[in-house]
Amino acid sequence: MIYYSLRRLFLLVITLWLLTIFIFLLNYLFPGDPLTNMTGIRSGDEFAYQIARQAYAFDQSIFSQYWHFLEQLLIGNWGQSLVTERPVFDDILPVLGATLELSILAMLISLVFGVGLGLYASLNLHRTADTIIMGISLSTYSIPVFWLAQLLILLFAVKLGWTPISSQINPLFDIEVVTGSILTDIALSDVPYRAAAFADALNHLWLPVIVLAVMPLTMLIRITRDAMLDVLQKNYIRAARARGLSEARIMLRHGLPNAMQPVVRQLGLQFSILMSNIIIAEMIFNWPGIGSWLVKSIYERDYPVLQGGLLTLAALILLVNVLVELFHAWHYPQVRKELYAER
Amino acid sequence: MRNASIYFQQREPSPLRQIWLHMNTNPYAVAALYILGILMVIMVFSPLITPYSPDQQFADAISHPPSWHDEGEIRFLFGTDDLGRDLLSRIIAGSVYSLGYPILAVAIAATIGITIGAWAGMSSGVQSSTLNHMLDVILSIPSLLMALVIIAILGPALHNVMIAITLVLIPQFIHSVHNAIYDERYKEYVTASRLNGCSRWYLLTRVIFPNITTVVVMQLTLALSTAILDIAALGFLGLGVQPPAPEWGTMLARSLDQVYLSPWTMVLPGMALFLTILSINVLGDSIRTAIHERVRSV
Numbered sequence: 139m140i141y142y143s144l145r146r147l148f149l150l151v152i153t154l155w156l157l158t159i160f161i162f163l164l165n166y167l168f169p170g171d172p173l174t175n176m177t178g179i180r181s182g183d184e185f186a187y188q189i190a191r192q193a194y195a196f197d198q199s200i201f202s203q204y205w206h207f208l209e210q211l212l213i214g215n216w217g218q219s220l221v222t223e224r225p226v227f228d229d230i231l232p233v234l235g236a237t238l239e240l241s242i243l244a245m246l247i248s249l250v251f252g253v254g255l256g257l258y259a260s261l262n263l264h265r266t267a268d269t270i271i272m273g274i275s276l277s278t279y280s281i282p283v284f285w286l287a288q289l290l291i292l293l294f295a296v297k298l299g300w301t302p303i304s305s306q307i308n309p310l311f312d313i314e315v316v317t318g319s320i321l322t323d324i325a326l327s328d329v330p331y332r333a334a335a336f337a338d339a340l341n342h343l344w345l346p347v348i349v350l351a352v353m354p355l356t357m358l359i360r361i362t363r364d365a366m367l368d369v370l371q372k373n374y375i376r377a378a379r380a381r382g383l384s385e386a387r388i389m390l391r392h393g394l395p396n397a398m399q400p401v402v403r404q405l406g407l408q409f410s411i412l413m414s415n416i417i418i419a420e421m422i423f424n425w426p427g428i429g430s431w432l433v434k435s436i437y438e439r440d441y442p443v444l445q446g447g448l449l450t451l452a453a454l455i456l457l458v459n460v461l462v463e464l465f466h467a468w469h470y471p472q473v474r475k476e477l478y479a480e481r
Numbered sequence: 482m483r484n485a486s487i488y489f490q491q492r493e494p495s496p497l498r499q500i501w502l503h504m505n506t507n508p509y510a511v512a513a514l515y516i517l518g519i520l521m522v523i524m525v526f527s528p529l530i531t532p533y534s535p536d537q538q539f540a541d542a543i544s545h546p547p548s549w550h551d552e553g554e555i556r557f558l559f560g561t562d563d564l565g566r567d568l569l570s571r572i573i574a575g576s577v578y579s580l581g582y583p584i585l586a587v588a589i590a591a592t593i594g595i596t597i598g599a600w601a602g603m604s605s606g607v608q609s610s611t612l613n614h615m616l617d618v619i620l621s622i623p624s625l626l627m628a629l630v631i632i633a634i635l636g637p638a639l640h641n642v643m644i645a646i647t648l649v650l651i652p653q654f655i656h657s658v659h660n661a662i663y664d665e666r667y668k669e670y671v672t673a674s675r676l677n678g679c680s681r682w683y684l685l686t687r688v689i690f691p692n693i694t695t696v697v698v699m700q701l702t703l704a705l706s707t708a709i710l711d712i713a714a715l716g717f718l719g720l721g722v723q724p725p726a727p728e729w730g731t732m733l734a735r736s737l738d739q740v741y742l743s744p745w746t747m748v749l750p751g752m753a754l755f756l757t758i759l760s761i762n763v764l765g766d767s768i769r770t771a772i773h774e775r776v777r778s779v
Binding site for chain 2: 149153156164167168169276277279280281282283284285288289291292296406407410411413414417418421422432433436437439441444448451452455456459
């Protein structure tokens with residue numbers, strides 16, 4: 139396990155390093171002055187530009203430029219936005235918090251309902267319930283997230299008028315942005331109307347969370363069902379039946395834990411899919427998260443923000459993938475044995 | 482002369498044919514195949530069958546509801562949008578952007594990706610394992626994010642979207658073909674052919690490739706649905722095909738502010754997109770089940 143963990147972590151570091159090289163090179167590929175793209179300081183600002191030139195060693199070779207770029211990146215100097223002229227690194231934390239809140243909630247919901255429905259479908263194999271669940275999951279899987287969001291907005295916000303459709307909370311509530319995650323922020327703040335703010339935030343939150351949860355949910359249903367069907371063929375299930383255990387006990391103690399193994403392996407992939415959907419969903423719901431921040435920076439050609447957002451989002455996805463893999467190998471020894479046997 | 486088949490010979494259908502036979506027993510897969518076929522025909526003949534030009538504006542019929550609505554007119558079967566353009570014509574013409582261009586992108590990406598994947602699968606050692614690790618990493622980054630970055634470099638336009646989508650799809654093909662070849666390479670029938678002295682080229686094209694076609698076909702359907710979704714998503718974000726081109730994602734983005742007044746401008750292009758992706762996914766899904774069954778039965 140230690141060898142495997144070290145190998146994965148080493149690979150992660152290498153990958154992140156390659157990512158920084160890629161992002162460094164992007165500054166040359168974007169239109170305009172590479173130094174301005176990197177730092178957000180325009181050449182019109184003579185004094186600051188000269189200082190940045192020094193700091194990023196732009197009078198030296200490209201390798202030394204990269205070295206200085208990496209150095210600045212590591213100490214948290216990610217340049218400033220070309221539009222707002224605020225430091226990128228300080229802006230990232232709140233938007234990251236907002237995105238994480240959405241993604242974690244969506245992931246949790248899809249995990250709970252996905253595994254539950256998948257289990258239920260596998261127990262009713264080829265009966266009506268199974269057919270309905272699988273049919274719905276395959277068709278909802280094919281709905282593009284932006285259309286699903288629009289349909290649900292049309293239904294819940296326009297026709298039924300249950301929920302507002304934009305941003306995190308009614309702007310009348312004056313909640314200080316600390317982590318970006320609105321529920322945490324309300325809990326941290328000491329305003330008198332905390333309960334009302336909480337209710338309002340939840341009212342804003344549930345629709346985007348459902349929109350985002352649908353895609354991973356449908357995939358998790360399918361994966362759980364297939365895994366469960368595989369497991370139910372195994373000899374140990376037959377043995378458990380022969381020992382006269384109750385059906386519920388066989389399912390919950392012997393079936394489900396083993397069926398979770400392929401599900402866990404897929405979680406990293408599901409997170410990547412969720413992240414690409416989150417970019418679009420945040421634009422539709424005007425959610426102040428990293429996805430809408432990134433897309434806006436593309437509209438505004440705000441390259442320092444773009445590279446900061448790209449680095450954070452890519453690093454987050456890679457990190458989650460590695461963590462899922464590590465957990466998978468740690469929790470399921472048979473996977474680990476396979477990995478070692480491959481060598 | 483009569484067919485002189487003296488010996489009884491059991492004919493094993495080829496892997497691709499087995500999949501086809503299996504798919505034929507699944508009514509949903511057959512329906513999906515027909516729908517996709519019809520969509521393709523509509524796409525190919527779209528300039529001929531659109532009732533009006535997709536950009537023609539009817540000043541007398543702005544935001545006209547579809548014909549099954551009480552106020553609808555049969556002149557505009559799907560109604561018109563806020564500029565008085567016939568929605569049916571726009572959806573039909575949009576199939577070129579939303580189905581035709583993804584097919585083109587997938588075809589280019591498949592050609593490049595399969596070539597590199599085959600080469601990598603046939604070679605071994607460091608080169609191959611490094612490639613695999615790199616691909617694992619690249620593939621964990623969502624394709625939409627990669628496409629966004631490429632668009633940020635090149636600028637939003639149709640040909641740039643095509644470049645971005647093609648580039649994004651190539652690693653997926655390399656990965657699946659590489660893995661498929663890698664799995665087959667040490668099987669006994671390949672070793673037998675190698676001992677027979679077949680050249681590497683013969684091994685690849687005649688021995689291994691027929692056995693991985695199903696994987697390639699499945700990857701094709703996956704890539705096609707990714708490409709359609711990504712092009713529509715980029716169009717929706719305003720970073721892809723630029724208006725007034727009737728791309729379905731762009732039409733959806735435009736309908737965002739009219740959804741209260743004329744919901745059909747949102748529902749109908751979305752329906753076209755959904756139907757296309759659904760039929761491709763059902764196809765891919767049944768191919769996957771068929772592969773699964775085949776592996777199980779062996």
